[in-house]
Amino acid sequence: METTTIILAVVLGFFAVLFILLIVYVVQSNKDKIVAKGASEIMPPLDYMRKVGSRCPDYWEDMGADPTRAGYHICWNKLNIPVYNAGNDVCYSDRNKRTKSFMDAEISDDSKFLDANAEKERCNFVAQCGPSEKQTASWLGVSSDAMSPGYTSCGSIAAK
Secondary structure, eight states, rough: OOOOHHHHHHHHHHHHHHHHHHHHHHHHHHHHHHHHEEEEEEEEOOHHHHIIIITSSSOOEEEOOOOTTTTTTEETTTTOOOOOOSSTTTTTTTTTTTTTEEEEOBBBBBBBBBBBHHHHHHHHHHHHSSSSSSSOOTTTTTTTTTSSSSOOOOHHHHHH
């Protein structure tokens, strides 16, 4: 084999290895960016919280405006999700119908409840109507600091 052929093979091999390393670097760099972006996003999304999530506890149905109270809407526990402490007025407005009237809540562009009373009402519901040895109230975006970063800090708001 000629010397120039050997040198050409070594140079091509070097560039092939360099090309592969470059591809690996680009793929890993993009993966790191995607992971970092996902970690910084608030979940559930703001649009969901504004339209659905701030209105009723998980799996409860929003029945619309409360005709007896301005600025409130009625949520119905249609699926009969177990509610701990169901006799407490914080948990149900009407125990027989399994409904609760909640204050209307708006969420700002920076993902905060605009009305502290509406926020406290939701945190009290989560704190008093779900905790037991076998269950916790579920309200996506309201549950706790760890489960709902950005929307509320129920640990310091709810009355225990």
